[in-house]
Amino acid sequence: GCSNSNAIGSNKTISITATAGTGYVFSSWTVSGAPAGSTCANGSAANPCTLNSGTGNNTTSVTANFLTPVTATLTAAGKVYDGTATEPNASMSCSLTAVHSGDNVTCTATNGSFATPNAGSGTVTAAVALGGSDSAKYVLTSTSATAPATISQKALTYTGLSAPASKIYDATTNATVSGTPTL
Secondary structure (H helix, E strand, C coil), X not given: CECCCCCCCXXXXXXXXXXXXXXXXXXXXXXXXXXXXXXXCCCCCCCCEEEECCCCCCCCEEEEEEEEEECEEEEECCEECCCCCEECHHHEEEEECCCCCXXXXXXXXXXXEECCCCCEEEEEEEEEEEECCCHHHEEECCCEEEEEEEEECCCCCCCCCCCCCCXXXXXXXXXXXXXXXXX
């Protein structure tokens, strides 16, 4: 954050704009002692904000807070066809760009979903979130990420009958079989 100390007259309004330096984005204001009529409020993301001086001698502290934007990159492992578009959380991971050296910031991916439940190459989209002791210094550029992944065909199984010579995949595991039961 940054601070500036200025005296203004009674019943005056000033506008305060926070300008982020390279590699940072404005996040919010930390404000104490703001008189009524001010839009500069603790936790507000209004930028610019206005500060009303009020009457008499008032001391107001306004600090602009900035965060480092990071991008999550998703990795998904794919799965065997099961009729659903769900990607198990254990099959996904994510990594982050632009984390400052020495900061403890992690990324988790959850609620992954393929674009379609059908077998073939596709894309998984998942929710991503920050964790770690320094995560409050960062903001995700997007709370979702995508990754290529494949749903592979499920092998056909036959119980007690011989397998047919071939079957064209049709999103089911059923096949017409012939022969005699195998003992």
